[in-house]
Amino acid sequence: MTTTxxxxxxxxxxxxxxxxxxxxxxxxxxxxxxxxxxxANFYQGYLIGWFLALGFALxxxxxxxxxxxxxxxxxxxxxxxxxxxxMTLLPLMVLFLPIxxxxxxxxxxxxxxxxxxxxxxxxxIVSSKLHYLNHSFIWIRYFIYAIVxxxxxxxxxxxxxxxxxxxxxxxxxxxxxxxxxxxxxYILTLTLASVDFLMxxxxxxxxxxxxxxxxxxxxxxxxxxxLVFLTWLSKWEPVKTAFTLERQHDIGKLLFAxxxxxxxxxxxxxxxYWHANLPEEITWYMNRWSPGFNSVSWILVxxxxxxxxxxxxxxxxxxxxxxxxxxxxFLLVIxxxxxxxxxxxxxxxxxxxxxxxVATKAxxxxxxxxxxxxxxxxxGSLWFGMFLYYFRQRPILxxxxxxxxxxxxxxxxxA
Amino acid sequence: xxDILEAQTYGVVAEFAHPNEVLAAAHxxxxxxxxxxxxxxxxxxxxxxxxxxxxxxxxAWLVFAGGxxxxxxxxxxxxxxxxxxxxxxxGGRPTISWPAFIPVTFELTILFAALTCVFGMFAxxxxxxxxxxxxxxxxxxxxxxxxxxxxxxxxDPQFDEEKVTAFLKECGPEAVNTITDA
Numbered sequence: 020m021t022t023t024x025x026x027x028x029x030x031x032x033x034x035x036x037x038x039x040x041x042x043x044x045x046x047x048x049x050x051x052x053x054x055x056x057x058x059a060n061f062y063q064g065y066l067i068g069w070f071l072a073l074g075f076a077l078x079x080x081x082x083x084x085x086x087x088x089x090x091x092x093x094x095x096x097x098x099x100x101x102x103x104x105x106m107t108l109l110p111l112m113v114l115f116l117p118i119x120x121x122x123x124x125x126x127x128x129x130x131x132x133x134x135x136x137x138x139x140x141x142x143x144i145v146s147s148k149l150h151y152l153n154h155s156f157i158w159i160r161y162f163i164y165a166i167v168x169x170x171x172x173x174x175x176x177x178x179x180x181x182x183x184x185x186x187x188x189x190x191x192x193x194x195x196x197x198x199x200x201x202x203x204x205y206i207l208t209l210t211l212a213s214v215d216f217l218m219x220x221x222x223x224x225x226x227x228x229x230x231x232x233x234x235x236x237x238x239x240x241x242x243x244x245x246l247v248f249l250t251w252l253s254k255w256e257p258v259k260t261a262f263t264l265e266r267q268h269d270i271g272k273l274l275f276a277x278x279x280x281x282x283x284x285x286x287x288x289x290x291x292y293w294h295a296n297l298p299e300e301i302t303w304y305m306n307r308w309s310p311g312f313n314s315v316s317w318i319l320v321x322x323x324x325x326x327x328x329x330x331x332x333x334x335x336x337x338x339x340x341x342x343x344x345x346x347x348x349f350l351l352v353i354x355x356x357x358x359x360x361x362x363x364x365x366x367x368x369x370x371x372x373x374x375x376x377v378a379t380k381a382x383x384x385x386x387x388x389x390x391x392x393x394x395x396x397x398x399g400s401l402w403f404g405m406f407l408y409y410f411r412q413r414p415i416l417x418x419x420x421x422x423x424x425x426x427x428x429x430x431x432x433x434a
Numbered sequence: 435x436x437d438i439l440e441a442q443t444y445g446v447v448a449e450f451a452h453p454n455e456v457l458a459a460a461h462x463x464x465x466x467x468x469x470x471x472x473x474x475x476x477x478x479x480x481x482x483x484x485x486x487x488x489x490x491x492x493x494a495w496l497v498f499a500g501g502x503x504x505x506x507x508x509x510x511x512x513x514x515x516x517x518x519x520x521x522x523x524x525g526g527r528p529t530i531s532w533p534a535f536i537p538v539t540f541e542l543t544i545l546f547a548a549l550t551c552v553f554g555m556f557a558x559x560x561x562x563x564x565x566x567x568x569x570x571x572x573x574x575x576x577x578x579x580x581x582x583x584x585x586x587x588x589x590d591p592q593f594d595e596e597k598v599t600a601f602l603k604e605c606g607p608e609a610v611n612t613i614t615d616a
Contacts, residue, residue: 289533293533332498334494
């Protein structure tokens with residue numbers, strides 16, 4: 020197997036990158052204009068779009084950790100997409116700054132009265148959380164997340180690049196050595212970040228499994244995208260030879276596993292809150308069960324678990340490129356619904372409005388708005404453009420990895 | 435009585451030193467029209483199932499059916515207990531509180547599917563079985579070490595001991611033996 024490529028594919032990728040970045044830039048311009056025009060829904064659309072893109076980037080980082088620990092043949096194909104995806108964390112963290120500078124537009128705990136005291140200072144539940152949820156500490160955490168995530172992605176990227184040049188096994192060992200600790204740091208930081216930037220939209224609510232729920236969604240995003248992207252790339256060499264039926268089946272099985280994992284986590288959380296039925300805990304589900312949002316909940320349960328589970332349970336659908344890619348595309352669309360479901364009901368709180376002294380500034384928008392869609396398209400395109408920017412810099416397959424030929428070829432029928 | 439006890443020919447077994455040889459022999463045998471045959475190997479040889487013309491096992495469907503039975507059993511059991519047999523007011527909830535039924539339903543799905551998988555595998559493999567005629571093959575111990583065996587069985591409609599022996603000898607084996615089932 021060689022990495023000789025015709026000019027066709029690099030040119031095609033370059034065109035797609037320019038197109039995606041132009042789309043994303045145009046979307047961003049619309050978002051900025053709407054911000055200047057004072058459209059309240061700007062923040063909701065921005066947050067949904069940003070978290071959707073973050074899912075691909077952090078999903079890529081987690082795949083790199085798992086691949087370097089587990090050494091599967093499937094990982095060699097996903098490695099370059101995952102590396103490029105994780106590299107987009109730097110621009111993504113910069114793009115989060117608008118939210119950081121206007122925390123009080125989204126997060127009720129960040130709203131301060133004229134004396135600079137949080138409006139939750141006397142709230143029996145939230146007041147004790149204000150040691151954690153306050154402006155200075157969240158900035159510190161934001162920088163920690165940025166340093167850890169971007170640093171992890173850069174290390175993988177650098178080591179992998181060094182290995183590509185030298186073919187020295189020492190870089191493989193370095194990647195392997197950092198993968199374990201990185202997986203641990205990843206899940207710790209992601210749990211805290213989910214609490215900070217998603218869960219604290221409803222500051223009175225709490226759930227310890229929340230971060231894992233977000234992480235399983237990230238894996239769904241990146242595995243679905245990886246399947247679609249690799250299948251598209253397999254029209255041409257070198258992926259055509261390397262992306263065999265067995266490899267496709269492997270990634271399909273992983274995707275299937277994470278569909279189940281996501282549902283398992285969701286049900287674990289739901290059963291506990293449903294059983295206890297405590298007013299301060301059940302609000303999260305009440306918001307998602309209010310008129311309008313309950314149909315989104317149903318769509319999510321059916322489309323991110325029931326239907327893909329029954330569809331992908333068969334071996335034949337996972338081994339058929341068309342059906343598997345169809346399922347992956349479907350899941351990519353549902354990822355948008357998932358992000359909307361996580362964020363929008365918390366911002367447009369209908370049920371808890373009377374229970375908790377929520378400030379009004381963030382709550383003036385409507386539940387669904389054109390800007391939600393603009394946010395998704397903007398960040399989807401921006402992320403894809405940035406992804407291609409990094410992806411184009413390296414050979415598509417890590418052929419100089421000492422384990423590459425072993426991992427990619429060993430499981431093929433030798434007939 | 436003697437007729438019954440008399441040993442019947444079980445098949446002709448060829449012994450190979452290399453996995454590629456047994457794979458090639460299996461391909462050739464299938465092209466020659468033999469259908470009832472089996473291969474014995476110390477390690478998985480990829481592509482051998484296809485070469486032997488093996489169809490996919492129905493085990494996956496059995497496991498699915500087993501899992502579904504578990505789901506229905508788990509849910510049905512709780513439905514019957516909580517709603518029909520002994521309705522009881524728990525925290526003012528309806529008697530059919532399906533979220534509370536999920537854990538047991540889930541567990542029984544896994545249990546039934548796993549048991550179906552293990553015992554279905556045994557049943558489809560014809561296990562337990564104290565003895566198998568293939569162990570009459572000379573040198574068969576090495577099928578667990580470093581040699582590969584291909585057996586064309588007497589049940590094959592095309593089976594003819596001399597022809598099969600001649601055919602297998604062409605495949606470059608270490609040895610070819612006719613074995614009986616006694």
